[in-house]
Amino acid sequence: MTFPMTYCAEVAAALADGRAIVALESTIITHGMPFPQNVQTARLVEQDVRDAGAVPATIAVMEGRLHIGLEASELDALGQAQHVAKLSRADLAACIATGGTGATTVAATMIAAHLAGIQVFATGGIGGVHRGAETSFDISADLQELALTPVTVVAAGAKAILDLPKTFEVLETLGVPVIVYGQDSIPAFWSATSDMAAPLRMDDAAQIAASHKMRAAMGLAGGQLVTNPIPAGDEIPAATLAPIIAQALAQADAQKISAKAVTPFLLDQIFALTDGRSLSANIALVRNNARLAAEIALALLK
Ligand code: PSU
Secondary structure (H helix, E strand, C coil), X not given: CCCCEEECXXXXXXXXXXXXEEEECXXXXXXXXXXXXXXXXHHHHHHHHHHCCCEEEEEEXXXXXXXXXXXXXXHHHHHHCCXXXXXXXXXXXXXXXXXXXXXXXXXXXXXXXXXXXXXXXXXXXXXXXXXXXXXXXXXXXXXXXXXXXXXXXXXXXXXXCECHHXXXXXXXXXXXXXXXXXXXXXXECCECCCCCECCEEECCHHHHHHHHHHHHHCCCCCCEEEEXXXXXXXXXXXXXXXXXXXXXXXXXHHCCCXXXXXXXXXXXXXXXXXXXXXXXXXXXXXXXXXXXXXXXXXXXXX
């Protein structure tokens, strides 16, 4: 049995020509940012990948088909659609089997990228261990996916609404390489630095590509997480954010928000509490990650 998969024209041509391709996810479009900034950002990020010499492949499920690359009209439609499912490893196949439409999280985008033969993927921030996980057990499936699927994921770390030390502990337990690009501390999404030491540090895309290839040659399962700090001019210092995140978390608690709704709810609260500054920072960091991912994808071809 095969499954319904559609390549957009640009990605189909890139695959045929053996060009560098960067996968992009769609949950950030449907659940991570408001319309119209979500669609505008998705377009800018795609163009950043092209400007860096690679081809973007935004991934989503539309009416029961796994799309590897979206045509402009499809991206527009997805960005304005209501009640789109947020797909991870557990529900990706069910959505396709039942003819549904859904946005892919980091976990589902990694699976789709791997099925399409794409080795590098750029996003904003991965999911991770939620604060209070010791009682809620809320841990994103993104972490497990990094241990299973051989895709190099470029992110600005994990979203700072999470319990970052626990998130990186779990990644260590799962044997996921966490590579920090160009500095000695792990970046914290909206903030460039943190007090967590870099498990691995690399300063150029060629080293990251070489490490990706070495894992494949050694038959090691799973991918790599490349954490790329937000550009200094765009960051929100951690000290500014800490009380804002605390307030957003208290709101989520008061309103009994749970499961998949937690992250979108918190992002929305923080957007309001920072007068939109969190969104500008989010846009800047995703674009920065797309550029580095394109460099890594190009380096993999050498
Ligand atoms: N990066 C962003 N914004 C987002 C996401 C990533 O800048 O909204 C999405 C990704 O799809 C990631 C998901 O997989 O958030 C994590 O959600 P959760 O915490 O519910 O696992």
